[in-house]
Amino acid sequence: xxxxxxxxxxxxxxxxxxxxxxxxxxxxxxxxxxxxxxxxxxxxxxxxxxxxxxxxxxxxxxxxxxxxxxxxxxxxxxxxxxxxxxxxxxxxxxxxxxxxxxxxxxxxxxxxxxxxxxxxxxxxxxxxxxxxxxxxxxxxxxxxxxxxxxxxxxxxxxxxxxxxxxxxxxxxxxxxxxxxxxxxxxxxxxxxxxxxxxxxxxxxxxxxxxxxxxxxxxxxxxxxxxxxxxxxxxxxxxxxxxxxxxxxxxxxxxxxxxxxxxxxxxxxxxxxxxxxxxxxxxxxxxxxxxxxxxxxxxxxxxxxxxxxxxxxxxxxxxxxxxxxxxxxxxxxxxxxxxxxxxxxxxxxxxxxxxxxxxxxxxxxxxxxxxxxxxxxxxxxxxxxxxxxxxxxxxxxxxxxx
Numbered sequence: 374x375x376x377x378x379x380x381x382x383x384x385x386x387x388x389x390x391x392x393x394x395x396x397x398x399x400x401x402x403x404x405x406x407x408x409x410x411x412x413x414x415x416x417x418x419x420x421x422x423x424x425x426x427x428x429x430x431x432x433x434x435x436x437x438x439x440x441x442x443x444x445x446x447x448x449x450x451x452x453x454x455x456x457x458x459x460x461x462x463x464x465x466x467x468x469x470x471x472x473x474x475x476x477x478x479x480x481x482x483x484x485x486x487x488x489x490x491x492x493x494x495x496x497x498x499x500x501x502x503x504x505x506x507x508x509x510x511x512x513x514x515x516x517x518x519x520x521x522x523x524x525x526x527x528x529x530x531x532x533x534x535x536x537x538x539x540x541x542x543x544x545x546x547x548x549x550x551x552x553x554x555x556x557x558x559x560x561x562x563x564x565x566x567x568x569x570x571x572x573x574x575x576x577x578x579x580x581x582x583x584x585x586x587x588x589x590x591x592x593x594x595x596x597x598x599x600x601x602x603x604x605x606x607x608x609x610x611x612x613x614x615x616x617x618x619x620x621x622x623x624x625x626x627x628x629x630x631x632x633x634x635x636x637x638x639x640x641x642x643x644x645x646x647x648x649x650x651x652x653x654x655x656x657x658x659x660x661x662x663x664x665x666x667x668x669x670x671x672x673x674x675x676x677x678x679x680x681x682x683x684x685x686x687x688x689x690x691x692x693x694x695x696x697x698x699x700x701x702x703x704x705x706x707x708x709x710x711x712x713x714x715x716x717x718x719x720x721x722x723x724x725x726x727x728x729x730x731x732x733x734x735x736x737x738x739x740x741x742x743x744x745x746x747x748x749x750x751x752x753x754x755x756x757x758x759x760x761x762x763x764x765x766x767x768x769x770x771x772x773x774x
Contacts, residue, residue: 386465440596471550485529
């Protein structure tokens with residue numbers, strides 16, 4: 374099978390910025406007069422400078438979608454602006470074949486004084502389309518954006534959602550060879566986002582797409598390869614999208630907890646996973662279907678009856694997923710010498726693959742008076758060969774009838 378043509382090639386791309394405006398202007402003047410303003414290869418950092426992106430390399434062919442992920446400030450938007458020609462790199466080379474469409478920032482590329490219809494023609498002209506070609510597309514763009522009633526109103530009066538609708542409609546309906554999409558789709562409502570993904574599915578076979586998002590389900594859905602950026606450098610690059618997403622979430626997990634309430638009755642509260650498969654960056658690893666077993670240790674500053682414990686489980690985006698049944702007097706947990714140690718087990722865990730955190734609350738058994746509440750007291754990760762974005766992967770048996 375013949376390989377599809379390379380539409381976007383990035384080689385050794387780097388860009389640096391200065392943290393101080395006055396210093397940045399001074400460096401700009403020095404570079405201008407010394408001739409260093411031109412792209413003459415990678416240079417050393419000067420005081421107060423930092424690499425926004427450093428040594429980025431990738432190829433993107435027709436029919437492929439590259440996902441860029443990373444925390445805020447990792448360099449994703451800077452890289453997109455370089456790809457779109459909005460800023461120049463300090464070193465490296467970019468080769469793009471064909472027309473480029475971009476949806477980078479709200480209202481980017483729109484003249485706020487012009488109407489939506491006039492901006493369609495402006496953007497089409499920038500992409501290299503003739504007036505006749507735009508005439509043939511303009512009705513499809515307006516229909517897709519679903520803002521026909523407001524298409525002859527100045528864009529400065531549009532809401533953020535309307536700008537996203539028009540921007541994506543122009544970028545996608547013009548069917549560029551390379552399509553660059555930043556996380557602006559997060560502004561759109563669910564119905565329009567689903568419509569956008571359907572359009573992406575339609576144009577992807579003939580387009581190369583660079584897609585940035587903090588929504589990992591979106592990234593997993595459309596991306597064929599992925600780059601995880603961290604402080605401007607590549608932390609992971611490859612076609613194993615699920616592995617990169619796991620690394621992304623792992624970077625947000627930590628062993629710090631937040632004590633939301635504490636009346637000082639409990640002097641020490643510890644929760645751990647009993648017999649995990651392994652530890653990765655101090656995070657317990659479990660396989661889907663394993664028993665989830667917590668060990669809880671409580672020290673009290675006075676003689677006390679056994680509290681009631683509520684253990685909540687949250688997913689990687691801090692959505693509540695499950696709560697374990699609370700202990701009762703029938704469980705016969707006993708406090709000895711102001712110390713309580715016990716285990717709590719959930720058999721055959723069927724949470725889907727991913728990172729999870731645990732919140733715990735201890736209350737008085739009869740009155741529900743809170744002794745302590747701790748969020749994020751523990752994180753653990755579940756592994757499975759299948760990438761599933763629903764919170765549960767339920768075991769099922771299939772039989773002929």
